[in-house]
Amino acid sequence: xxxxxxxxxxxxxxxxxxxxxxxxxxxxxxxxxxxxxxxxxxxxxxxxxxxxxxxxxxxxxxxxxxxxxxxxxxxxxxxxxxxxxxxxxxxxxxxxxxxxxxxxxxxxxxxxxxxxxxxxxxxxxxxxxxxxxxxxxxxxxxxxxxxxxxxxxxxxxxxxxxxxxxxxxxxxxxxxxxxxxxxxxxxxxxxxxxxxxxxxxxxxxxxxxxxxxxxxxxxxxxxxxxxxxxxxxxxxxxxxxxxxxxxxxxxxxxxxxxxxxxxxxxxxxxxxxxxxxxxxxxxxxxxxxxxxxxxxxx
Numbered sequence: 449x450x451x452x453x454x455x456x457x458x459x460x461x462x463x464x465x466x467x468x469x470x471x472x473x474x475x476x477x478x479x480x481x482x483x484x485x486x487x488x489x490x491x492x493x494x495x496x497x498x499x500x501x502x503x504x505x506x507x508x509x510x511x512x513x514x515x516x517x518x519x520x521x522x523x524x525x526x527x528x529x530x531x532x533x534x535x536x537x538x539x540x541x542x543x544x545x546x547x548x549x550x551x552x553x554x555x556x557x558x559x560x561x562x563x564x565x566x567x568x569x570x571x572x573x574x575x576x577x578x579x580x581x582x583x584x585x586x587x588x589x590x591x592x593x594x595x596x597x598x599x600x601x602x603x604x605x606x607x608x609x610x611x612x613x614x615x616x617x618x619x620x621x622x623x624x625x626x627x628x629x630x631x632x633x634x635x636x637x638x639x640x641x642x643x644x645x646x647x648x649x650x651x652x653x654x655x656x657x658x659x660x661x662x663x664x665x666x667x668x669x670x671x672x673x674x675x676x677x678x679x680x681x682x683x684x685x686x687x688x689x690x691x692x693x694x695x696x697x698x699x700x701x702x703x704x705x706x707x708x709x710x711x712x713x714x715x716x717x718x719x720x721x722x723x724x725x726x727x728x729x730x731x732x733x734x735x736x737x738x739x740x741x742x743x744x745x746x
């Protein structure tokens with residue numbers, strides 16, 4: 449009898465441990481990616497919404513992208529939980545049927561498994577959306593893994609679309625891509641007044657999306673991550689400098705420690721793993737990423 453009870457107790461402990469390992473801290477996750485937004489831009493521009501998020505959540509201004517510091521490899525890494533060596537997106541010339549390095553694993557649509565794919569596979573009833581302002585972003589994930597995918601024209605339409613979607617459908621996962629900061633970086637240069645004004649505009653849109661979460665009544669159950677694909681130098685990026693590879697990474701939401709500056713390493717592909725952790729997903733075996741657990745540890 450004692451042995452039987454001991455076995456029952458062991459089973460209960462194992463089941464409890466498994467339940468904990470697959471717990472779902474958040475019911476909703478929103479990632480807002482600002483193309484070309486450097487840590488310098490966050491520090492020097494007028495960014496009341498991101499400042500508030502850093503006070504209410506956890507952050508680092510020393511997260512890192514991947515090489516090369518161009519858009520496609522970095523956006524891909526952010527949603528794929530691995531680097532170019534694994535997913536094969538090595539330049540902006542990449543296409544699903546045009547590449548130099550084949551992905552080491554394949555999800556839907558012939559692409560390396562993304563956070564969109566994981567969520568659709570493991571929680572098929574999830575409401576998944578993506579609104580982006582750079583048409584190149586849309587080729588990085590399989591559109592059939594999302595309920596709504598919209599290639600928008602400018603940050604206002606992108607934000608307005610995301611705001612309406614949040615209020616109407618309260619998505620499980622939403623990715624919002626804003627492109628205008630990168631445009632200004634190329635046109636007038638990083639570190640210019642125009643560049644900081646563009647970062648301020650991005651901050652305003654971030655505030656509108658946070659307000660939509662509040663208006664939808666899901667703020668207590670929603671994690672929001674703010675980040676970027678790369679920084680820049682003068683009017684460009686793609687090189688091997690700290691100004692190009694370092695990116696901001698800010699998170700607020702259930703269980704996140706308030707006002708914590710993250711000192712452990714954060715890589716852009718860890719964004720996918722953190723979203724998976726928040727939604728109670730099992731990471732894909734091919735992912736290298738780790739969730740940024742230090743954001744949740746006091």
